[in-house]
Amino acid sequence: MNEDGNAERQYQRWDIHQRIQHMTLLISFSTLIITGLPLRYAGAPTAQTITQAVGGAYAASVIHRIAAGLLILTAGYHLIYIGLCIYRGKQCTAVTPRWKDIADFIGMVKYNLGLAREKPRFGRYTFDQKFEYWALVWGCVLMIVTGSILLSPVMTLQYLPVILLKLSRVIHSAEALLAALAITVWHFYHAHLAPDVFPMSKIWLTGLISEKEIKKLHPLEYEQITRGSGEHAEQDDAANAAND
Amino acid sequence: MHARYTSRLALALIASFSTAGAVPARGEQPTCLPCHGVKDFSIQAEDGTAVSLYVDPARYRKSVHGELRCFQCHVNMAIQPHGIVHIDIPTDVEPYLAKWRREPQPATAACITCHRESFDKYRESIHAGSLAQGNLEAPFCVDCHGSHYILGTEDLESTTSPRNVPATCASCHAVGLLMTRLDVATSTYETFQQSVHGRKLALGAPGAAVCTSCHGMHDVKSPLDPESKLFPTRIAQTCRECHVGATRRFALSFKHVRPSPTVEPVIFWVQIAYRWVIITTVGGMALYVLFDLLRYLINRARGGES
Numbered sequence: 001m002n003e004d005g006n007a008e009r010q011y012q013r014w015d016i017h018q019r020i021q022h023m024t025l026l027i028s029f030s031t032l033i034i035t036g037l038p039l040r041y042a043g044a045p046t047a048q049t050i051t052q053a054v055g056g057a058y059a060a061s062v063i064h065r066i067a068a069g070l071l072i073l074t075a076g077y078h079l080i081y082i083g084l085c086i087y088r089g090k091q092c093t094a095v096t097p098r099w100k101d102i103a104d105f106i107g108m109v110k111y112n113l114g115l116a117r118e119k120p121r122f123g124r125y126t127f128d129q130k131f132e133y134w135a136l137v138w139g140c141v142l143m144i145v146t147g148s149i150l151l152s153p154v155m156t157l158q159y160l161p162v163i164l165l166k167l168s169r170v171i172h173s174a175e176a177l178l179a180a181l182a183i184t185v186w187h188f189y190h191a192h193l194a195p196d197v198f199p200m201s202k203i204w205l206t207g208l209i210s211e212k213e214i215k216k217l218h219p220l221e222y223e224q225i226t227r228g229s230g231e232h233a234e235q236d237d238a239a240n241a242a243n244d
Numbered sequence: 245m246h247a248r249y250t251s252r253l254a255l256a257l258i259a260s261f262s263t264a265g266a267v268p269a270r271g272e273q274p275t276c277l278p279c280h281g282v283k284d285f286s287i288q289a290e291d292g293t294a295v296s297l298y299v300d301p302a303r304y305r306k307s308v309h310g311e312l313r314c315f316q317c318h319v320n321m322a323i324q325p326h327g328i329v330h331i332d333i334p335t336d337v338e339p340y341l342a343k344w345r346r347e348p349q350p351a352t353a354a355c356i357t358c359h360r361e362s363f364d365k366y367r368e369s370i371h372a373g374s375l376a377q378g379n380l381e382a383p384f385c386v387d388c389h390g391s392h393y394i395l396g397t398e399d400l401e402s403t404t405s406p407r408n409v410p411a412t413c414a415s416c417h418a419v420g421l422l423m424t425r426l427d428v429a430t431s432t433y434e435t436f437q438q439s440v441h442g443r444k445l446a447l448g449a450p451g452a453a454v455c456t457s458c459h460g461m462h463d464v465k466s467p468l469d470p471e472s473k474l475f476p477t478r479i480a481q482t483c484r485e486c487h488v489g490a491t492r493r494f495a496l497s498f499k500h501v502r503p504s505p506t507v508e509p510v511i512f513w514v515q516i517a518y519r520w521v522i523i524t525t526v527g528g529m530a531l532y533v534l535f536d537l538l539r540y541l542i543n544r545a546r547g548g549e550s
Contacts, residue, residue, distance in 0.1 A: 174522065
């Protein structure tokens, strides 16, 4: 398979901090959805069954707040992680949106429709991963802000206008549905169902990606690593992460 | 009034004792059930429709009044069978009995014998006022509580348990034919269910506010009535029963309205916008994912690389 021997060579893709962040996000996000979404569909028998299963409406509201705390901690952890990355003088721009991402998206659509022979060649993070990352960032900001407003309507209205409270109610509920559906369709496809990773990409557990996978899914990053130091800024931190 | 009523009841009882063979033994149901306990037992009303006179003995016994004997409420039926005794109705109950087309039914007035406090509160309510003014559809005791099968409010199946109060009120307040004539909104039930209170109630939250929590119970009044719990000068106090520190601004932020282009337009358009964002975003994702998977399957069918 490769020059090192029988075992396939593995590359470090996510360090322990990234895996912890993914884990706490996974736990808090799913808990928030399970304890929160039934309130949007309170009239549905399924919503009532789920709420009974988590210990009733009061328990659900308490668990929801605890999970929200975990999500906020995770967001804080992530910000510190990025801050340290920048402070240490590394290039931390692997997820920065670039024009190439739009070109890659168009390229993938063309390829899937049979209008192009070759798939676009991706770097460390593909356009779909970047899209999901930034959707998550935006979603977290919205949910944390509106959730804080809804935490105590009495206190909120001492400082903010009524319309903000009502808007928060609408946004918190609709954004939750959007997030839940987006994760179900987008993330479950790309991290589970997609033929390249089926039944599941194990990066979130091991932090490792095999040589075969990285060559196929992130060819530009692979070239960057094997060439040593980078020429393109966007792959620098990928190389750093791999060399850490 | 109360004393007079009970003395009449006593008279009726004495009268019934003098009627041979018809007096029920104490602690037992009287001789009513051989007929009224039969499922199809009914009479024909003047307009030809069948009026059921059936009482389910098992359900009655499970009700809060299950220990009482029939004629304790049906006081004028104390002489069996059906030797109707004239009972003077307390004068303050009379205005409300026009509801019953036939002879005023003492059974209806009988609630007041034991539940005087609730009746005195009821008399202050908009329901009582409306009924006394001749709106015969306005509710009296039995319209909300039921009659033979009344359960305690702590019983989930009760019409007045917190879980069922909204549906009980809605049995009139969501009916357009009844409410438009009175110029009362019919959207209140739906808007309640959409509210946080209604959602929490549906999920079984203990203490979730229902209609009566804010509007009052027996003494429910129009929100325009200065005595109403919802009158602007009193509404904050009402909210504070649950929401510590609630202000008037907080109180007035809750309204029974459905957002529309004219009512709460900002909320309305944000809801519409979100609906389309969700449909296009998730729909677009699903399409992309579908074509991605199809491409893989096509490539594999052709024997190529995925």
